[in-house]
Each structure stands twice: as structure tokens, then as C-alpha cells.
Amino acid sequence: MPDLIRIVDLEIFAHIGVAAAERHEAQRLLVSLEISIDSFSHAAGTDNLAWTINYVDVVERIKHLTTKRARKLLETLAEELAADLLKAFPIKKITLEIKKFVLPGAQYVSVKIERGHPSS
Numbered sequence: 271m272p273d274l275i276r277i278v279d280l281e282i283f284a285h286i287g288v289a290a291a292e293r294h295e296a297q298r299l300l301v302s303l304e305i306s307i308d309s310f311s312h313a314a315g316t317d318n319l320a321w322t323i324n325y326v327d328v329v330e331r332i333k334h335l336t337t338k339r340a341r342k343l344l345e346t347l348a349e350e351l352a353a354d355l356l357k358a359f360p361i362k363k364i365t366l367e368i369k370k371f372v373l374p375g376a377q378y379v380s381v382k383i384e385r386g387h388p389s390s
Contacts, residue, residue, distance in 0.1 A: 273307055274305065279301075284297060353385070366385075367381070
């Protein structure tokens, strides 16, 4: 069973929405990730960050990619984030959820995806 790093409800702001008016102002989103890696054993045994995934670097990549350009769909942002993180870090599998706060009467709307390397 892989070990997990979880980042829960990371607050980011993005120009996102189908309508141009919706994309005009940056909207608050919450991103949650579950990152699967082989094992924390070596990192824990050596107390060395180089043997695990630096979650600060993960957060910085998410923030950078999110603000790079406007998007219409949460699905697009989710796919782009997952693909980028899988390329940049030794992740076996990633589960990513993005919450958006736009529907009156609903707490939030979200998309959730799970992606991994074909060899995983």
C-alpha cells in the first residue's frame, strides 16, 4: 500500500467560468490533493526531505499553474494540475478535487479526478 501526502482545501484564486463575466474577477477555489508515493521509509529513516515530496513545492506549482491563464472549466484545471504534478514529482497516483462556490443554495460545486502513471 502506498503512503500518502494530503493537502486539504488549499485556497487559490483563479479566473474560471464558462461566462466571460465569470472569468473577469478571480474566484476563490479550494483544492484538495491526495498524493500516493511508494514509501516514506527512506525519508523517515534519513530525516531527509530529498527522499520524499516537498509539499511546499507542490503548493507553489499549483498556485503558479492556476494563475497562468483563464479557463472555462474546473475539469480543465483539474486535468492540467494533475498532469503537471505527475510530471514534476515522483507521484504514483494523485487524487485531486477542486471546489467552486457559485451555485446559490449549494455549499459548493466540485470536480474530482484520479490520475496515475500507466505503470502504476
